[in-house]
Amino acid sequence: MTSMNIETLASKLKGEVIGNQSIEIHSLAQLGEAKEGQLTFIGHKKYEKDWANSSASAAIINADSSLQPGEGKAFIKVENANFGMIEALHAFAPPLPQFDSDIHPTAIIDESASIGNSVKIGAGVYIGPEVKLDDGVIIYPNVTILDHSTIGKATQIWSGAVIRERTQIGAHCIIHPNASIGADGFGFEPHPQKGLVKVPQIGNVVIGNYVEIGANSCVDRAKFASTILGDGCKIDNLVQIGHNSKLGMFCIMAGNSGLAGSVTLGNGVVIGGSASIKDHTTIGDGATVGAGSGVTGDVEAGKTVLGYPAVEGRTALKQWAILKRLATKGS
Template sequence: MKLSEILQLINIKQPLTKDFELEGIAPLDKASPKEIGYIDQKQYLNTLENSHAGAVLIREEFKENVPTHIQAIITDNPHLAFARISHFFEKKDFNQEGREANIHKDAKIMPNVYIGKNVSIGSDTEIMPGVVISDNVSIGEGCKIYPNVVIYRDTIIGNHVFIHAGSVIGSDGFGYAHTKTGEHVKIQHNGRVVIEDDVEIGANNTIDRAVFGETRIQKGAKIDNLVQIGHNCVIGPYTILVSQVGLAGSTTTGRNVVMGGQAGTGGHIHIGDFTQIAGRGAVGKNLPANTKWGGHPLMELDEWMKFYVSLKRMLKKNKDSKEK
């Protein structure tokens, strides 16, 4: 569909210097001349300089920052316009078209398993009852997919990966834009999930696919039960996430990061190599490598422990004074 046609359908009336067949949405640093991106905040204007995007959704106040090779599409709410455009490129989870699954003769597929089109399953992999595998999924060798796991479209799973019962891999991320009157407009997530070799994922995990690009779980990571990983996260090699950890979208970790039970992050945060977060730690900023943290608000772990002891002493002193 032409860019002009899509803009008309989302009620943006603007003459174009050059119309073209719009092929998709993409981040500006990865967009092609036939894709569109958006900028909603001033700090991202520097991504325009080296972008190859054909067009960008942007506010009037920032239009002078747009290079001449990128077409500026002016809108009061670029994020909302982006959400509406994303629906034109929504991918189906089950197309019912394509080749039948390529299942290695040494793989074991138990009863009551659904397998979509263009699926590949490697040798010595075991798929247990109740598993649903959508289209265009690749599963490597020596994997175990336990009962009632759901694997959404385009997911790539490496070798020797264990995914325990009830986990959902590749579901939509939680992303919405909002109108002036408060309605929520869903952002279609057209990316995928990639799980590298030797990863183990516990029961009832949810790992969201990316808006575009990928959510990636790198080699050797171990994830406990009941963990939520948001869209576009990258979990570094040999990282350990303990039960009920929650990672907001675009969180990234280095290698061998450890996060204790119920720890969580805000979005777009990086945690450095070999860093540890104590249980219930609330990460709201980037953390350097080889450090330990805890508490809410987050403090270095030694400081947090001293604060906790001081707080207990203060409470006890206050209680004793009242009893007198």
């Protein structure tokens, strides 16, 4: 178990200790659940009132806070408590799973594959023909990477993930367990004699740098050309990204949300949980789609849309208020 004096921790966080400077911190916890010897954080003034009832020994707080720690307790004042907590989490993070050998003897690696320096490959991994793994890539057990795929520097691919042929993944990405990258796009055409005829999906998936894709999420390859995820995109668990979709930089998609085929997201778009986006829809830079919304048409840059079908945020709130009044009158 990691244990750290609060002054040492404050130095790592570039913060200032207020109060008891002899406290030893052994772990982190939420404000309402923290116990003696634990560190928590107060990221917003509305939570300051809860400090009086917390058993935590210390908290990370914003530099502009006037809150006092109280007897025997301490604060670490930093410019931004949320970022301070991120640094504290790094300091107390347990080590990742260890490899007894860089390449496990049960891994199957085609002789034509290119393996960079300091690459680690776990048990039961399959690496297909002409695959290229750049320096520092970590492949955890039971991953499949098929032909002609490329994985960029220091990317991590967790157990159970399947990377289909011709996929291109950038540097410093994280692909979480059981994600599917590059499976067939969902394409079928009604035929009078043959029923539903499968449309070949002959494109690929191209993923930028610093992209994270959650567990059990799917990014389908394009019918032609590429399904694209720009640098810095963060994709939650259980997300579906349809064929030929294109995401700009730093997009966020929360759990259970989905893009149909040929959707375009600008830079910095946020898609709330369980939201669904119709095919061939464009959502502009910085737009937000609320949780559970159904988007059936284009969304302008910077707009927030809510509801099913989704409309401009203020309009949706007015509609809901009217419905609430009608329901109250009806009762």
